[in-house]
Amino acid sequence: ASDYSEFVDAVAAVGIPCVVKPIMSSSGHGQSVIKTQDDIERSWRIAQEGGRAGAGRVIVEGFVDFDYEITLLTVRSIAGTTFCEPVGHIQVDGDYRYSWQPQAMAAEAKNKAQEIAGKITSALGGYGIFGVELFVKGDDVIFSEVSPRSHDTGMVTMISQDMSEFALHARALLGLPVPEIRFFGPSASRAVVVEGESSCIEIGNLEKVLEEPGVQMRIFGKPEVKGHRRMGVILATADTVEEAREKAERAYGKLEIDIH
Structure with missing residues (x-):
């Protein structure tokens, strides 16, 4: 929809509830859910205010029924197209909070996901990593969206693989081959989201956060927070995805964040 009149017509055509997104967004900025007629103008x-590209066209999306959502990190290099193990994740208000790898899925669904991701990234062209988001319902796979870059849910690859999504992106862009991605085992990530308004944030108690084997942390070094902002990520690896997620959550619970 290009203007408010088209937007109102689109909402009527799709039906309520529906999701509204600017055509260019990240981390949920500018996105919202229309639950009643009173939400349309809001x-x-x-x-218009939250899109990465400023005011402009918006997308109105209907809801689909699905079992879970994945990010299929897809790498295009001079060696061809390579896929990471599927990443499962949980988002809150369109913003990633947890991710894990691998997401358990049937072989048929995984094959379909790779087929769809391969077609989309091939059509887009270029080298690098693409974060292809997909909905899975049984053996059916539905395309959601694609990011032509490293993906926030893919930060789990900093502990789960021999090459993280960032290393893969750089390697492909440099014109070097990516013949294989070696997956180490079940892993999880937990985003560190800080809320408030400050340019002085202290992150402490790290000796307790990192006391369990298989736990790492990255602090992003962002200088300030206004509202809420992802300031770091906790990474964990274990024998199962469930154990890795629990370990990351335990570490997060020990984290101390002070805003001055």
């Missing part, structure tokens, strides 16, 4: 305003 959602238009959020999309």
